[in-house]
Amino acid sequence: MALLNELAKKKEGLVSGHRLCPGCTHSVIMRQVFAAADTDKYDIVVAAATGCFEVSSGLYPYTSWNVPWIHSAFENAASTISGVEAMYRVWKKKGKTNKDIRFIAVASDGGTYDIGLQALSGAIERGHQFLYICNDNNAYQNTGNQRSSATPFGGSTTTSPNGKVKFGKEQPRKDIMSVIEGHHLPYAAQASPSNWRDLMNKVKKALDVNGPTYINVIEPCTTGWGFPPNMAIEMAQLAVDTCVWPLYEVINGKVVINYKPKKKLPVTEYLKPQKRFAHLFKKGNEYLIEEFQRQVDAHWEWLLKREECGIEYGVTKE
Amino acid sequence: MAEKLLNWDEVLIGGVIKDPGNSKQYETGSWRVERPVWNPDTCIQCMFCWVYCPDSAIKVDENGKMAGIDYTYCKGCGICVEQCPSKPKSLKMILEAEAKGKTEEELRKEVFSSEK
Ligand SMILES: Cc1ncc(C[n+]2csc(CCOP(=O)(O)OP(=O)(O)O)c2C)c(N)n1
Ligand code: SF4
Ligand code: SF4
Ligand code: SF4
Ligand SMILES: [Mg+2]
Numbered sequence: 041m042a043l044l045n046e047l048a049k050k051k052e053g054l055v056s057g058h059r060l061c062p063g064c065t066h067s068v069i070m071r072q073v074f075a076a077a078d079t080d081k082y083d084i085v086v087a088a089a090t091g092c093f094e095v096s097s098g099l100y101p102y103t104s105w106n107v108p109w110i111h112s113a114f115e116n117a118a119s120t121i122s123g124v125e126a127m128y129r130v131w132k133k134k135g136k137t138n139k140d141i142r143f144i145a146v147a148s149d150g151g152t153y154d155i156g157l158q159a160l161s162g163a164i165e166r167g168h169q170f171l172y173i174c175n176d177n178n179a180y181q182n183t184g185n186q187r188s189s190a191t192p193f194g195g196s197t198t199t200s201p202n203g204k205v206k207f208g209k210e211q212p213r214k215d216i217m218s219v220i221e222g223h224h225l226p227y228a229a230q231a232s233p234s235n236w237r238d239l240m241n242k243v244k245k246a247l248d249v250n251g252p253t254y255i256n257v258i259e260p261c262t263t264g265w266g267f268p269p270n271m272a273i274e275m276a277q278l279a280v281d282t283c284v285w286p287l288y289e290v291i292n293g294k295v296v297i298n299y300k301p302k303k304k305l306p307v308t309e310y311l312k313p314q315k316r317f318a319h320l321f322k323k324g325n326e327y328l329i330e331e332f333q334r335q336v337d338a339h340w341e342w343l344l345k346r347e348e349c350g351i352e353y354g355v356t357k358e
Numbered sequence: 359m360a361e362k363l364l365n366w367d368e369v370l371i372g373g374v375i376k377d378p379g380n381s382k383q384y385e386t387g388s389w390r391v392e393r394p395v396w397n398p399d400t401c402i403q404c405m406f407c408w409v410y411c412p413d414s415a416i417k418v419d420e421n422g423k424m425a426g427i428d429y430t431y432c433k434g435c436g437i438c439v440e441q442c443p444s445k446p447k448s449l450k451m452i453l454e455a456e457a458k459g460k461t462e463e464e465l466r467k468e469v470f471s472s473e474k
Contacts (some may be wrong), residue, residue, distance in 0.1 A: 043422075044404070044405035044406075044408065044409055044422070045403070045405060045421065045422030045423060046373065046422055047422070048405055048408050048418045048422040048423075049418065049420070049421075049422040052414055052444060054414070055379040055381060055382055055414055056381070056382055056386065056413050056414045056428070056430075056431035057380075057381030057382045057384040057385070057386060057431065058381055058386075059384070059386070060412060061413060062389060062390075062412075062413075062433035062435035063433075063435035063436070064412055065412065066412075067412045067413065067414075068410055068412045068437075069411075071411075071414065072409065072411075097381070098375075099381075100373055100375065101363070101364060101375060101380070102375070102380055102381040102383065102384055103375045103377075103378060103379065103380060103381060104379065104381040105378060105379065106378045106379040107378070133410075207472055213458060233410070236409050236410075262435075269435040269436060269437070270435055270436030270437055270438075270439060270440045270451075272412075272435070272437055272439065273410050273440065273441055274440060286451070326470075345413055349447070
């Protein structure tokens, strides 16, 4: 990866003037994505699902995008990009274009884990060449922090509130990476904007794969999670250092862990600064933190074992 | 702000916006409650502030080096200050109200007077 000074000279794919909250990381991630893309070699076309990022960066008559960008609905970013990519392939075949174009779909967890899952599954199964990026902020943030299947265990949201009867979300997060992997796609990865070099490597790699690729990115949300805006990157770093958000790749089914914390921090380091977890620290709720830690440890151990095993998918698409 | 909103019959089919990146007409700097002040004397040019800024508000010169804060768009989130690794930090947050009527140079002296 080039030095940041080199990357900073490039024309930005996403510009200022968007209306994301101060300290929102949706744009941080996308800026890193554009910095990583080899835009001397190819052009980028983006499709976006509804969500904070879409409404803040495409507020008519304004757009913050310096590349062709298309939005149609909440649930269909993957279908939208499929259509564009299919048209491009036909144009290429017919000699209507000789441009090299790479396609990116971007959505948050609501538009990916939940309502957009069918469209995404279809697009991967059909084998379109595109990179799907999920900026996972653990809830439906744009409509005011409703629970999604990506909301962590114990997390308080407006539809899984903490109160006298309940303690926040009762279910663990959906393991979307395993769902995606089930399609036996060539490349999937998990990344964090705090570890920009790793994120950029993954984006660059994914954009060069001839087939569908997926990157799940943690997207700390100051407003919904309840931490001060200046701590957004720190929050992502803590998620990585506690193994709440492992950085890894799945290359044809083979797991590669990209970062193993020298000292794996206890999950409380990550939970404590966030208001959505404040109730977990009340007297009598110790068992909830223990359960949270147990889930994180179990998942991390499982990943380590998979890496050690080093096995690829039984069947891959050629 | 845009000069004038389009009439219904001027809006392109599909809500197409023909002018890429035109959100730069919308100046988010007015949202700011606090602002970062930069000290070039201690800056190590790591560009972490640039890579982490959500609002592309770190100015870059022709050599790809940090060249100050773009207060037209900086929303004052403070991420750049938090992530600045130089010792002492080359970015510090002050209240926007304290910056009123002062030049960048004056603010720099005031904020970083104890440092080189
Ligand atoms: C079909 C449909 N249902 C509901 C909505 C309302 N809606 C707009 S954004 C949003 C939440 C988006 O959540 P997520 O995808 O996680 O993105 P985030 O805002 O968190 O970035 C909802 C429910 C919609 N636009 N379309
Ligand atoms: S609510 Fe969260 S995700 Fe949405 S713009 Fe604000 S910080 Fe970003
Ligand atoms: S305070 Fe936030 S918006 Fe302003 S320059 Fe720093 S990181 Fe960018
Ligand atoms: S993060 Fe700090 S040291 Fe690095 S370029 Fe920015 S101001 Fe300079
Ligand atoms: Mg979300």
